[in-house]
Amino acid sequence: MNxxxxxxxxxxxxxxxxxxxxxxxxxxxxxxxEGKDSYDRDLWxxxxxxxFLGVSIPEKFGGAGAGYLELCVIAEEIGRALAPVxxxxxxxxxxxxxxxxxxxxxxxxxxxxxxxxxAIGTLALFEGSGNPxxxxxxxxxxxxxxxxxxxxxxxxxxxxxxxVAARTGSSGRESDIGLFLVDMKAGGVDAKPIDNIDPxxxxxxxxxxxxxxxxxxxxxxxxSLLLHLxxxxxxxxxxxQIGGADRALEMARDYALDRIAFGRPIGSFQAIKxxxxxxxxxxxLARSNSYFGAWALSTNAGELPEAAATAxxxxxxxxxLCAKNNIQVHGGMGFTWExxxxxxxxxxxxxxxxxxxxxxxxxxxxxxxxxxxxA
Amino acid sequence: MDxxxxxxEAAFRNEVxxxxxxxxxxxxxxxxxxxxxxxxxxxxxxxLEAGKAWQRKKFEGGWSxxxxxxxxxxxxxxxxxxxxxxxxxxxxxxxxxxxxxxEGMCGPTLMAYASEADKRxxxxxxxxxxxxWCQLFSEPASxxxxxxxxxxxxxxxxxxxxxxxxxxxxxxxxxxxxxxxTRTDPTVPKHKGLTMFFVNMKSPxxxxxxxxxxNGMQEFNEVYFTDVRIPDSQRLGAVGEGWNVxxxxxxxxxxxxxxxxxxxxxxxxxxxxQLKTENGLAIEDRATRARLADWAxxxxxxxxxxxxxxxxxxxxxxxxxxxxxxxxxxxxxMQEIAMYALDxxxxxxxxxxxxxxxxxxxxxxxLLSSPSNRIAGGTDEIxxxxxxxxxxxxxxxxxxxxxxxxxxxxxxxxR
Numbered sequence: 001m002n003x004x005x006x007x008x009x010x011x012x013x014x015x016x017x018x019x020x021x022x023x024x025x026x027x028x029x030x031x032x033x034e035g036k037d038s039y040d041r042d043l044w045x046x047x048x049x050x051x052f053l054g055v056s057i058p059e060k061f062g063g064a065g066a067g068y069l070e071l072c073v074i075a076e077e078i079g080r081a082l083a084p085v086x087x088x089x090x091x092x093x094x095x096x097x098x099x100x101x102x103x104x105x106x107x108x109x110x111x112x113x114x115x116x117x118x119a120i121g122t123l124a125l126f127e128g129s130g131n132p133x134x135x136x137x138x139x140x141x142x143x144x145x146x147x148x149x150x151x152x153x154x155x156x157x158x159x160x161x162x163x164v165a166a167r168t169g170s171s172g173r174e175s176d177i178g179l180f181l182v183d184m185k186a187g188g189v190d191a192k193p194i195d196n197i198d199p200x201x202x203x204x205x206x207x208x209x210x211x212x213x214x215x216x217x218x219x220x221x222x223x224s225l226l227l228h229l230x231x232x233x234x235x236x237x238x239x240x241q242i243g244g245a246d247r248a249l250e251m252a253r254d255y256a257l258d259r260i261a262f263g264r265p266i267g268s269f270q271a272i273k274x275x276x277x278x279x280x281x282x283x284x285l286a287r288s289n290s291y292f293g294a295w296a297l298s299t300n301a302g303e304l305p306e307a308a309a310t311a312x313x314x315x316x317x318x319x320x321l322c323a324k325n326n327i328q329v330h331g332g333m334g335f336t337w338e339x340x341x342x343x344x345x346x347x348x349x350x351x352x353x354x355x356x357x358x359x360x361x362x363x364x365x366x367x368x369x370x371x372x373x374x375a
Numbered sequence: 376m377d378x379x380x381x382x383x384e385a386a387f388r389n390e391v392x393x394x395x396x397x398x399x400x401x402x403x404x405x406x407x408x409x410x411x412x413x414x415x416x417x418x419x420x421x422x423l424e425a426g427k428a429w430q431r432k433k434f435e436g437g438w439s440x441x442x443x444x445x446x447x448x449x450x451x452x453x454x455x456x457x458x459x460x461x462x463x464x465x466x467x468x469x470x471x472x473x474x475x476x477x478e479g480m481c482g483p484t485l486m487a488y489a490s491e492a493d494k495r496x497x498x499x500x501x502x503x504x505x506x507x508w509c510q511l512f513s514e515p516a517s518x519x520x521x522x523x524x525x526x527x528x529x530x531x532x533x534x535x536x537x538x539x540x541x542x543x544x545x546x547x548x549x550x551x552x553x554x555x556x557t558r559t560d561p562t563v564p565k566h567k568g569l570t571m572f573f574v575n576m577k578s579p580x581x582x583x584x585x586x587x588x589x590n591g592m593q594e595f596n597e598v599y600f601t602d603v604r605i606p607d608s609q610r611l612g613a614v615g616e617g618w619n620v621x622x623x624x625x626x627x628x629x630x631x632x633x634x635x636x637x638x639x640x641x642x643x644x645x646x647x648x649q650l651k652t653e654n655g656l657a658i659e660d661r662a663t664r665a666r667l668a669d670w671a672x673x674x675x676x677x678x679x680x681x682x683x684x685x686x687x688x689x690x691x692x693x694x695x696x697x698x699x700x701x702x703x704x705x706x707x708x709m710q711e712i713a714m715y716a717l718d719x720x721x722x723x724x725x726x727x728x729x730x731x732x733x734x735x736x737x738x739x740x741x742l743l744s745s746p747s748n749r750i751a752g753g754t755d756e757i758x759x760x761x762x763x764x765x766x767x768x769x770x771x772x773x774x775x776x777x778x779x780x781x782x783x784x785x786x787x788x789x790r
Contacts, residue, residue: 281762363665
């Protein structure tokens with residue numbers, strides 16, 4: 001048993017941290033947040049150049065073929081820097097969908113383009129309010145074309161391809177759901193950006209009108225593939241979340257040491273110290289749970305469904321707590337546009353919803369624990 | 376990263392499993408499974424005697440104090456092997472509570488400061504459970520502020536004469552020995568005038584008085600010292616160095632990381648899985664599931680945090696104050712879980728008669744004992760201070776008494 005990353009993995013993480021500290025200071029996040037750009041192209045290309053985007057993509061598909069533990073440490077650094085790039089949509093969702101369900105030709109076409117930073121991908125799952133559910137999928141697939149609307153779709157307005165969950169039949173069973181791959185440049189899709197709480201990562205409404213699509217994976221297994229995909233993405237995004245949580249905690253700690261009130265650093269008051277201690281506790285528990293998730297993902301262990309839901313719930317709690325208390329420790333300054341606190345607050349709340357709400361994952365976790373206990 | 380066993384670990388686990396299967400007190404298994412966590416009181420047998428018998432058996436089989444060196448009664452096992460042992464020991468581990476302070480705190484302090492002859496004399500008997508040890512640190516006027524203690528030790532030839540009072544001494548009434556921190560110089564600031572000893576609890580002048588707790592049980596004691604003579608050979612560390620010796624003791628407490636902290640989660644999960652409400656099983660209720668999920672991730676987060684600390688220990692790193700989070704989280708979690716379990720039972724949740732209450736009043740017992748988990752061994756507030764100051768690097772509290780000679784510090788009677 002060993003519950004830590006290896007020296008090589010930590011070295012990779014260190015490399016990614018230094019790289020992002022240089023290439024992705026808060027000013028870069030703000031450029032996208034303030035609408036000057038829909039994502040940071042230079043940063044995206046540079047991440048690809050470092051081999052970070054394709055770290056877990058097999059070599060024969062243009063990646064580094066390293067593994068998921070390596071991808072987890074990269075995800076943590078992306079989250080820490082709030083990188084305004086389509087990482088979660090492309091790497092955590094679209095690439096994973098291709099890897100678990102794609103044909104050889106589909107992988108050959110898109111995975112090398114992801115690794116090189118040339119293609120942005122996404123998952124189009126949601127159709128308005130609500131959590132992941134087979135019944136909620138109305139977008140129709142028939143005769144090789146899709147008709148319907150998906151929203152919100154992460155990075156949908158900048159995506160080159162999308163994995164789309166669609167209804168193929170009317171039996172009312174989960175086997176009516178299939179996954180489809182759509183080339184966004186081939187016509188038939190109208191993408192409209194929509195405002196969201198974290199503009200440093202875009203969201204869009206996609207309208208499909210007789211849009212040509214190819215099947216991804218078996219036609220009747222779309223729903224179970226999707227659940228597996230969400231578990232895998234949950235672990236990877238948990239690492240983005242713990243990276244962000246740690247940084248928000250550090251910002252709060254640094255400010256508490258620096259800011260003087262009543263003749264003392266505010267970090268010497270127990271009200272502040274205890275708030276920071278609770279943030280540390282939450283971030284630490286989330287990190288440990290995420291390591292469990294990383295192990296399950298990297299070994300494709302039977303524990304993955306339980307580990308993914310555990311990591312997801314825990315990392316969501318930690319990032320939200322650290323981000324909101326970071327503002328609180330900063331007081332009035334924390335509520336200004338000028339200070340960076342709101343960037344973490346926005347991202348923490350956007351990521352908390354990205355794969356379905358906290359209550360959805362809590363529910364999933366209890367189902368999975370029941371199954372384990374029954375076994 | 377590998378959450379599974381290596382082949383050697385799997386072989387070790389197998390050996391442990393076989394030994395436990397052949398030697399554990401199986402006749403107590405059912406009762407132990409049902410007993411409230413943390414505060415075990417068996418009905419069918421004397422709990423202390425059952426614990427001693429299990430400890431003795433483990434010692435004879437070479438399974439006691441696993442991480443201690445063999446010459447002192449241990450096994451020289453690795454930290455990971457200790458965790459494997461704890462996982463496999465399961466419910467029988469509930470019998471260990473009388474021995475935890477000796478194994479985790481007193482023994483390691485003796486190893487660091489006692490003479491070789493004393494180590495060979497005392498440690499194996501501690502490991503076998505024949506002689507139980509306790510810790511005599513807290514006093515009525517110094518709880519969280521332990522360095523404010525007043526028990527005096529004064530030199531008298533080759534002996535020291537001790538007068539004073541200790542409190543919250545777990546197991547003092549059945550302990551053979553204890554480690555005792557005293558004030559030997561009241562004219563210097565409080566941390567500097569302390570000296571550590573070990574003391575025979577049967578010495579003339581030692582009086583142990585049980586404290587009736589808020590939950591009705593008696594596990595803690597007051598211990599009075601009246602002209603108790605302790606030979607200088609039982610001093611641990613130099614005169615005036617008692618504070619640093621106590622830090623060794625506390626650091627060793629952290630070394631016992633990986634030990635399972637009771638949270639009550641599995642008990643609640645099992646309870647919710649079988650409790651019928653008018654809307655079906657409790658676990659099918661959305662609100663209940665949300666609460667359970669929150670506790671589930673805390674429970675697993677604690678488990679894996681302690682395992683990560685273990686990996687650090689295996690690499691030769693010293694466990695640091697970051698391990699304070701275990702008790703901080705587990706303590707209040709158990710209290711909240713107990714309250715929630717009672718809430719699920721409605722008015723009948725107030726019934727504590729084991730014959731009438733759900734799961735033999737397991738949660739009612741937990742409710743009444745749980746306040747102590749947030750106080751004993753460092754209050755929640757002290758633990759948060761430790762995390763804030765020693766992990767996050769925030770300034771220490773303003774301490775008005777730090778550099779003042781002890782005998783000039785204001786007290787209730789002197790201000």
